[in-house]
Amino acid sequence: MMRESATWVLYACTSFSLGKKQRACIMQGEGDLGEWLKQTGREVARAAGNELKSVAKDKAASYARSMIGEGLKEELGDAAGAVGQAALKEAKKHGKHKAKQLISKYFGGDGIGRPCAYKIGDLRKAVTAARRANHVTGPANREQLMHIGEQHADMKGDIAKQIRRGYMEKTPLTVPMLREMRGMVKDSFHPPVSRLNRTDVIRYIYMTAKHLGWSWSQLEGRTLRKNQPRGCRGSAAPGKDAEPPARALGTASKRKPSAYNLFIKRHMAKNKDGDVRERFTDAVEAWRAGAGRRSGAKRAASTRAHKKAAPARERARVSRLKQTAREEYAERGEDPRVARIRSSRIPKKRTSSRLQGRGMYGYGHSSDSDDE
Numbered sequence: 001m002m003r004e005s006a007t008w009v010l011y012a013c014t015s016f017s018l019g020k021k022q023r024a025c026i027m028q029g030e031g032d033l034g035e036w037l038k039q040t041g042r043e044v045a046r047a048a049g050n051e052l053k054s055v056a057k058d059k060a061a062s063y064a065r066s067m068i069g070e071g072l073k074e075e076l077g078d079a080a081g082a083v084g085q086a087a088l089k090e091a092k093k094h095g096k097h098k099a100k101q102l103i104s105k106y107f108g109g110d111g112i113g114r115p116c117a118y119k120i121g122d123l124r125k126a127v128t129a130a131r132r133a134n135h136v137t138g139p140a141n142r143e144q145l146m147h148i149g150e151q152h153a154d155m156k157g158d159i160a161k162q163i164r165r166g167y168m169e170k171t172p173l174t175v176p177m178l179r180e181m182r183g184m185v186k187d188s189f190h191p192p193v194s195r196l197n198r199t200d201v202i203r204y205i206y207m208t209a210k211h212l213g214w215s216w217s218q219l220e221g222r223t224l225r226k227n228q229p230r231g232c233r234g235s236a237a238p239g240k241d242a243e244p245p246a247r248a249l250g251t252a253s254k255r256k257p258s259a260y261n262l263f264i265k266r267h268m269a270k271n272k273d274g275d276v277r278e279r280f281t282d283a284v285e286a287w288r289a290g291a292g293r294r295s296g297a298k299r300a301a302s303t304r305a306h307k308k309a310a311p312a313r314e315r316a317r318v319s320r321l322k323q324t325a326r327e328e329y330a331e332r333g334e335d336p337r338v339a340r341i342r343s344s345r346i347p348k349k350r351t352s353s354r355l356q357g358r359g360m361y362g363y364g365h366s367s368d369s370d371d372e
Contacts, residue, residue, distance in 0.1 A: 044068055115202045116232040116248040117224050123201045124193045126218040134214055136182070136190050145178035151212050152185050159188040202244050209238035263287050 044067055115123060131137045135144040153164035167173065167181040196204060208214040216238060231247025238244075246252040257265075267283035329336045 040068070114232055114235060114237055114248065115205045115219070115244075116235065116250070117228050118219065118222055119225055120198050120201065122219075122222040123198070123205075124196070126216070126222065127193050127196070127201060127204065129218040130208070130214055130216060131190060133218065134212070136186060140182070142175055142178065145175070145182055146173075148185060149178065149181050152189060155189075155211055159184070199249055202248060206238045206244045207242050210240070210242040260287060263290075 149168050153160055153168050167177060209216055229250035231252055235245045235248040264283045267286055268279055271279055326336060
């Protein structure tokens, strides 16, 4: 029905003559078109919202752009030219912006999912699939084996140096030698997945994404954990650093609990009967009515006043030091400015008495020479 309405508006507009009727028709057409564009955006968001969670960043952006373009083409048909390029660009820009927002919520970096958001079983499966996709395990031809050797030879450590000198710099380099080299690479850089815990797997993913350039598309479409570390969602994605951030590992230092937190904890521990929400409400009211809040407010106000007065205290300290120095120089009868200049001078080098009387190279004539 929206398509018929938009077509009728365009036909009626072309049949009117110049004047108020044409201006009114244009306004009516813009209103209908705007409403249709909003409705199209809603339909695209509902249809693509769930699917965007399981695709990478580049795929999601291109998917949203293509879907919006196809929707405009199907709905408007021949009337798409009358809409104008401006409306089409705005629609694409809006769809791309929404897609980026959804992607930034679930993905990071170059479309790589955050490893801390997945279960350990899914992480191990992704590691196995990534090793096979990058030819660390499974069949590999000569070119792929050479690529593995070049990647690992550029890494740091004695093993990388041994790979570079013992294999990659040798000629001729046969396929059996390359397979032997791959075995060394597997033993040194790619331990068995069964021996890796969650922390080891996360470190492995960050290391391979940084040094080996693995894309880790094997994480796409896997189920996210229900209980994720607090800092996982905002942590940096693999590919930027070789070491995972502390927020991704859940080892970031925690804030020291305040007096309010400790009071609520003690109150909840003492009163365990009743609904949790009612107990928490009672604890907050007790904090507000008790002396703990007043003492905490006093300490906070004292801290703010202390920090505010810090510059004044520093100026007073410097002034006292200057006054003490002036009094000491006055007792000695010295000028403070002259004393300061003298103290900043570099002392002259004095010639040792042991070297006096010698020549340029230390072999001059002495007073008791045999030539006399």
